[in-house]
Amino acid sequence: MKVALDIMGGDYAPLEILKGAYLASQEFKDLELMLVGKSSLIKEYLEKENPKFKFSLIEASENIEMADSPALSVRRKKDSSIVKGVELIKNKEADAFVSCGNTGALVCASTLYLGLIEGIERPGIGLVLPTLKGxxxxxxxxxxxxxxxxxxxxxxLMAEVYSQKVLNKPDPSLGLLNIGEEETKGPEFLRETSSLLKKNFSNFLGNIEPKDIFMGICDCIISDGLAGNIALKVSEGFAEAVAKFLISEVKKDFLGRLGLGLLKRSLRRFYQMIDYAEYGGAPLLGVNGVVIIGHGRSSAKAVKNAIRVALKELEVNINEEIKVRIKN
Amino acid sequence: MKVALDIMGGDYAPLEILKGAYLASQEFKDLELMLVGKSSLIKEYLEKENPKFKFSLIEASENIEMADSPALSVRRKKDSSIVKGVELIKNKEADAFVSCGNTGALVCASTLYLGLIEGIERPGIGLVLPTLKGxxxxxxxxxxxxxxxxxxxxxxLMAEVYSQKVLNKPDPSLGLLNIGEEETKGPEFLRETSSLLKKNFSNFLGNIEPKDIFMGICDCIISDGLAGNIALKVSEGFAEAVAKFLISEVKKDFLGRLGLGLLKRSLRRFYQMIDYAEYGGAPLLGVNGVVIIGHGRSSAKAVKNAIRVALKELEVNINEEIKVRIKN
Incomplete structure (x- = not known):
């Protein structure tokens, strides 16, 4: 299976991306890697680190920066790694594309070049979140x-199929992210959605409040992009603020330092639970192709796991499954 | 200063509310308390706990439940503690009203009975959030x-005035909650808001990403109600999930238990920092009257601090200050 990887995008690109590519090449036997980006950067890495692995190289002379406007940059930077990577899928030269770069540009390029699955109106980014129950x-x-x-x-519909096929949950439950459990809560469009889901999904549990996202109440949390993005980013920021506070507090007294030392094992387990790197990338669902969005701060491990997600999606032929589900 | 207190609303009503009323009566010398609710509940409390404090009693036979539809319940339950409390302000029998009950109903009743400050288009709930910098x-x-x-x-405008007068920050900085720092990010209405704020506030720092809410980047975070509510509730839920996870993890091994014991002092300081009870209630800004929304899970201490916020707003005559600012 041919997976194209953007080596230009991400806060720790190109080094961590290339290291992740190497890890993936060692771990996944049926993976054919295509690295997309400036060849000079790859050469530098190969000379320095001297890893032995097979890949093909797709030259891309431009880079879409994190601050670039998605729509504009996709139109103007035709030779960027993001546009080139998506084109590889379009031209059937690659089966999947993984990028940790500008999310908006990746969504925009994928929608523009690959088009949407027949019947799907908008693409959506899915994310596997750690919860208290899995x-x-x-x-x-x-x-x-x-x-x-x-x-x-x-x-x-897509979340249900994805949970069944990729996440191995045969009968996933669904909830709608809204600001209150009661059906009367929230804006008009969410109240309408709630009754639509109630009619069509036997396993729809109703509204899920933001405070319950991490409790593991349901397998799929359906959310509009603005609310979902805010929920995700707030929790990332909150975790960081908590960690910063605790570390600075604990340094103030000896017993605190000793306590933190003793808690290390538990904290490491906790860190593993909430570590996005374990879960790999977020699938962009609804487009005609397998596209995985890596976290901007992806480490080599996160890159490897994003490639793992791409391989899994290809293995179960996720987009064919979505097509069938949408038609029925 | 006459502050009316809803004794029916809140998860721990009436007991914690009444205990909070008692604490407030002991601490705030120029406070005249008016308790709004079922008198039988107050009598029961007085007989059981035997506290000595002065208050007047406003009988309210009905209660708006947390799950009630705000608009409907305000119209139908005319004898509820929320409607009665708001009416006390309207009839100039009370100067302020504090309730930990149904937030939507409180907003709805306040808007309906008190009306909005001249020039203000919508009421907004303000909340003082703890951050790494204050x-x-x-x-x-x-x-x-x-x-x-x-x-x-x-x-x-209201946040600026409130920060100056109530929170004693002479020159508060402002940020707009949006899904990206760049001006090109987010939905149309937020991009428009951003340029409006840029033109009118010299201390506007631009967009604030959800991950930075707790970093203390700016004094006032301007947010639409849906995004703000989600941000708030997600962080509450995340904190709870983290705490639950850590406690269950730590119990698994002896060193973890010992470590947690040694960390107690630091954790207590942390808990104080993020404890909403310390900050009291959230002001409902933009209505013609001082209305404070307590957290649904308010303890006696939180109720006392919500009353403290009401007194402070009365002392600085916040609504007059807002009126002046809106006119200019």
């Missing part, structure tokens, strides 16, 4: 910041 | 889930 798939976390009830309904 | 005032966290740029602009 994990939940949240969709959308930021592709579509102007969701209509039909879009959310289609996210629910 | 605190930030976030507005709106849920009164208005369909914000327009003008509403957000007016929230910014």
């Amino acid at each position: 994990s939940s798939l949240m969709i959308d976390v930021g592709a579509n910041i102007d969701s209509k009830p039909l879009h959310l309904f289609q996210y629910a | 605190s930030s005032l976030m507005i709106d966290v849920g009164a208005n889930i369909d914000s327009k740029p003008l509403h957000l602009f007016q929230y910014a």
Whole structure:
């Protein structure tokens, strides 16, 4: 299976991306890697680190920066790693594309070049979140910041299929992210969505409040992109603030330092639980192709796991499954 | 100063509310308390706990439950503690009203009975959030889930005045909650708001990403009600999930238990920092009257501090200050 990897995108690109590519090449036997980016950077890495692994190289002379406007940069930077990577899928030269670069540009390029699966109105970014009871798939976390009830309904269909096929949950439950449990709560478009989901999914549990996202109440959390993105980013930021506070507090007294030392094992287990790197990338669902969005701060391990997710999606032929589900 | 207190609303009502009323009566010398609710509940409390404090009693035979539809219940339950409490302000029998009950109903009753300050288009709920650098005032966290740029602009005006007068920050900085720092990010209405704030506030720092809410980047975080509410509730839920996980993890091994024991002092300081009870209630800004929304899970201490916030707002005559600012 041919997976194209953007070596230009991400806070720690190109080094961590290339290291992740190497890890993936060692671990996944049927993987054919295509590295997309400036060849000079790859050469530098190969000379320095001297890893032995097979890949093909796709030259891309431009880079879409994190601050670039998605729509503009996709139109103007035709020779960027993101546009080139998506084109590889379009031209059937690659089976999947993984990038940790500008999320908006990746969504935009994928929609523009690959088109949407027949019947799907908007693409959505799914994310596997760690919870107290395992994990939940949240969709959308930021592709579509102007969701209509039909879009959310289609996210629910895709989330169900994805949970069944990729996450091995035969009968996933669904919840709708809203600001209150009661059906009367929230804006009009979410109230409409709620009744649409109620009618069409036997396993729909109703509204899920933001405070319950990490409790593991349901397998799939359906969300409009704005709310989903905020929920995700707030929790990341909150975790960081808590960690910073605790570390500075604990340094103030000896017993605190000793206590933190003794807690290390537990904290490491906790860190593993919430570590996005364990879960790999977020699938961009609804487009005609397997596209995986890595976290901007992806480490080599995260890159490897994002490639793992791409391989899994290809293995179960996720987009064919979505097509069938949408038609029925 | 006459403060009316709803003794029916809140998860721990009436007991914690009444205990909080007692604490407030002991601490605040110029406070005249008016307790609004079922007199039988108050009598029961007085007989059991035997506290000695002065208050007047306003009988309210009905209660708006947490799950009640705000608009419907305010129209139908005319003898509820929320409607009665708001009417006390309207009839100039009380100067302020504090309730830990149904937030939507409180916003709805306040808007309906008190009306909005001249020039203000929508009420907004402000909340003082703990951050790594002190605190930030976030507005709106849920009164208005369909914000327009003008509403957000007016929230910014009110937040500035509130920070100056109530929170003693002479020159508060402002940020707009959005899904990216760049001006090109987010939905249309937020991009419009951003340029409106840029033109009108010399201390506007631009967009604030959800991950930075707790970093203490700016004094006032302007937010539409849906995004603000989600940000707030996600962080509450995340904190709870982290605590649950850590406690269950740590119990698994002896060193973990010992470590947690040694960390107690630091954790207590941390808990104080993030404890909403320390900050009291959230002001409902923009209505013609001082209305404070207590957290649903308010303890006696939180109730006392919500009353403290009401007194402070009365002392500085916050609504007159807002009126002046809106006119200019």
